[in-house]
Amino acid sequence: MQRDELAAWLRLEMTPGVGRGTARRLLAAFGLPQQVFSQPPAALGRVVGAGQLDALQSEPQGWTEQVERTWRWLLEPDEGTSRRVFTLADADYPPSLLQTADPPLLLYASGMAVAAWPAAIAVVGSRNPTPQGELNARQFSRSFAQSGLTVVSGLALGVDGAAHEGALEGAAPGQLATIAVVGTGLDRVYPRQHLSLAHRIAHHGLLLSEYPLGMGPLAENFPQRNRIISALAQGTLVVEAALQSGSLITARLAAEQGREVFAIPGSIHSPQSRGCHALLKQGAKLVETAQDVLEELAPAAVARPALAEEAPATPLLQAMGFEPVGIDALVARTGTATSTLQAELLELELQGLVARLAGGLFQRVSQG
Structure with missing residues (x-):
């Protein structure tokens, strides 16, 4: 840029x-x-x-x-990391986020370079979990990373921190272990107790924020960032949560975005289990082991990287990626006039390289 x-x-x-x-x-x-x-x-x-x-x-x-x-900030990354600002016009803006109702205009990134957005699972929960809840978050996330999934969470105390730690423990060398979506500018770390964790994530994962540099930890920013956490993942696992919890906001957003929602049951006497039990009553999938989640998400985890590696045939196909996309998004990505894009899309459709979907959306068709 x-x-x-x-x-x-x-x-x-x-x-x-x-x-x-x-x-x-x-x-x-x-x-x-x-x-x-x-x-x-x-x-x-x-x-x-x-x-x-x-x-x-x-x-x-x-x-x-x-x-x-x-x-x-862009010119002075820490050693061994990279920095970038993704915009709505970038072909490699996260495609799953682009298709949500309210994608950020700018997405600040610090950490490993991203060639293709990985298959991922969001792991969220209480800032004050029980010891068992914190252990569950860490162990589940370690298993997810060992199976090739990237763990997405919010860098908060409690379950979020345990999820990031578990993913860092389970990831293979060179794997994008975890993505932390934060509610401050990336020149700040909040909470300060996670300064060391944020540093390790920057070297073995990715820190993301929609907020400009210098932005402090405003209370209203944290519920907002939850839509990004849920959108980046194929599903969201809630480990522990009270009834009035930001994790339930993330789960609701995941369901609205068409993602899977998973919840770990707990004691009927624990306030930290009531949020998960409420989700289960609403149709979330009950999980007892990491394998329960992996069995649901394995097809997405296997298929997506293969699609991302396929070389595009034209600049427009490269801008499209492999997710459904509307004409307005393509205009923003390419800067090309609507009439010109419509003509190019028609030609690609006739060649069998693009499919026209309901709702005015288009999708690139894999030939491999």
Whole structure:
């Protein structure tokens, strides 16, 4: 990414009153952020309201400083790690996240380089688990990593930390062991007790955040990041959770995203088991061993890497990946006009390389 491109994305994200939904509409209408900001007011006014139009024509407060901070961060990774900012226009933006209702405009990453997003399982639960719950999280996650799955969690105290630790223990050398989706900027570590753990994840996994550098641990950010945790995984395992728990938010989001939800039962007398029991009543799958989860997710774990390794035939096919994608997303990724994309998609469809799906979606078809 060039600095001027990064600056345009940050300006779009930082513009007051322009949220993610409005930003996506602007990208769909005009292409990349640099093109958005080159539009005359009349054109922008057809997409946004008067207040948003005024905001788009002014530089956001602190924008220049944020560009400089982010650019320096990208150029100065820790030894043995890499740093990157994924945008909605990147062909290698996580495809499972792209297909959710509210994908982040920017996704900051620090850690191992990602050639293809791995098959993964989210493991979440209480910040104050029972000793058995913490042990379960660690042992299950170790087994998942040994079976080739990447463990996704949120770097919180309790179950999250145990899940990351177990995955790091079970992963093979060079394997992306675990992904920590955090609720702060990646230049911060929260909680501070996990500073060493975050460092190890950066060398054997990946730290991800949608929040800009400098963002502290605001309470409202943590429920928001849960949609990313659930979207990156084929399923979500809740180890222990009280009835009023962020883990239940993650499980609900996973179900809404069409992912599997698993729960470990516990004592009827334990408050930390009530959230899992509520999920089981709602249709979550009861699991007693890691194998119970692996039997459900093994087909996805086997099939996905094979698809990701296939070489694309054209730039458009490369931008599509292998997940269903809409025309608006392709416009944002490629910067190509809608009419041109429609013609190219029709040609690829006639060649049998692209399939047209319900809901205006397209999907690349594997030839191997």
